[in-house]
Amino acid sequence: MPRRSAPSSVLVLLLAAALPPVARADVDRIEPPGVLAREALVMVSPHPDDESLLAAGTIRRLASDPRRFVRAVYLSAGDRATVPGPCNGIPERTKVERLVRLREAETRAAWRVLAPGRRVPIAFLRGPDLALVASTSVTDGLHDDVLSPAGERAVAAAARIAAALPRGVQRALLLTTARYDAHPDHRAAYEAASRAARTLRRRGVAVELWSGIVHDEIADVDVPVCCIGDLHWPVAGPRHDYLALTDSEERPRPPVWDRVEDVSDLGGVRGDALAAHVSQVIGYPPLCMPVAIPDYYVRFADKVEEPFWVE
Numbered sequence: 001m002p003r004r005s006a007p008s009s010v011l012v013l014l015l016a017a018a019l020p021p022v023a024r025a026d027v028d029r030i031e032p033p034g035v036l037a038r039e040a041l042v043m044v045s046p047h048p049d050d051e052s053l054l055a056a057g058t059i060r061r062l063a064s065d066p067r068r069f070v071r072a073v074y075l076s077a078g079d080r081a082t083v084p085g086p087c088n089g090i091p092e093r094t095k096v097e098r099l100v101r102l103r104e105a106e107t108r109a110a111w112r113v114l115a116p117g118r119r120v121p122i123a124f125l126r127g128p129d130l131a132l133v134a135s136t137s138v139t140d141g142l143h144d145d146v147l148s149p150a151g152e153r154a155v156a157a158a159a160r161i162a163a164a165l166p167r168g169v170q171r172a173l174l175l176t177t178a179r180y181d182a183h184p185d186h187r188a189a190y191e192a193a194s195r196a197a198r199t200l201r202r203r204g205v206a207v208e209l210w211s212g213i214v215h216d217e218i219a220d221v222d223v224p225v226c227c228i229g230d231l232h233w234p235v236a237g238p239r240h241d242y243l244a245l246t247d248s249e250e251r252p253r254p255p256v257w258d259r260v261e262d263v264s265d266l267g268g269v270r271g272d273a274l275a276a277h278v279s280q281v282i283g284y285p286p287l288c289m290p291v292a293i294p295d296y297y298v299r300f301a302d303k304v305e306e307p308f309w310v311e
């Protein structure tokens with residue numbers, strides 16, 4: 001074997017030694033070009049499907065450059081996406097375990113659409129769905145969240161994994177859900193990405209953090225049903241309609257985003273990626289997984305712009 005081909009395996013070993021334990025399982029799936037990458041894209045996703053809802057076109061565009069290292073981390077498997085209780089004779093606990101495996105498999109299928117031909121390392125942290133945040137208060141429309149103990153563990157682990165990039169990376173783009181999102185788990189993902197950004201900047205990596213809303217607050221904050229903003233965003237008409245976002249005394253409309261990615265040339269990508277999340281878009285009766293709002297995914301599939309706040 002030519003001498004110059006040896007270092008890639010050596011680098012993989014070095015990288016394995018450098019990564020925190022929680023990320024080691026991913027090392028064997030890091031592509032050799034990724035180890036030598038100078039740029040990285042990291043998706044910090046609260047749940048399976050948020051990567052596609054938020055940024056399918058952006059991910060596809062950036063992941064199409066094989067020199068860019070790409071990785072993804074999921075804080076929660078979305079284990080509450082089922083009718084509570086036993087289902088079709090399956091005990092609750094077994095049902096949830098199967099649901100988690102199903103949603104993770106769907107997520108891997110979605111990444112085959114988002115980053116075709118690539119083996120993106122994906123970390124699933126399995127934090128508790130809808131329970132990463134213990135309590136929240138709102139000042140001037142901005143949530144101040146207190147993480148639950150399990151939420152703190154998931155956020156800390158996600159931040160560590162998101163910052164565990166090949167040593168040669170000089171520029172990193174972190175994608176996540178916004179601090180303005182109505183879903184508490186989504187704001188927890190933002191917190192994880194923010195911590196990762198700080199860590200990477202301390203190491204001298206040039207970082208941009210792009211965040212966007214998946215669930216808008218439909219009305220005043222603290223409505224009794226979580227994430228009812230599903231009905232509100234995106235709205236009919238222009239898919240990046242800033243004026244559609246809630247504006248009330250309790251929840252002033254957030255500042256307008258800084259950047260809109262035109263992904264109209266990638267028309268089918270979001271729809272195809274979402275289609276991989278079968279249990280979410282058409283439901284999965286064997287595990288009593290209903291689709292609460294079918295139209296929600298249809299509207300997201302139609303979206304041709306991806307708006308982000310940039311930090």
Ligand SMILES: [Zn+2]
Pocket residue numbers: 046047050183186214
């Ligand atoms: Zn979500």
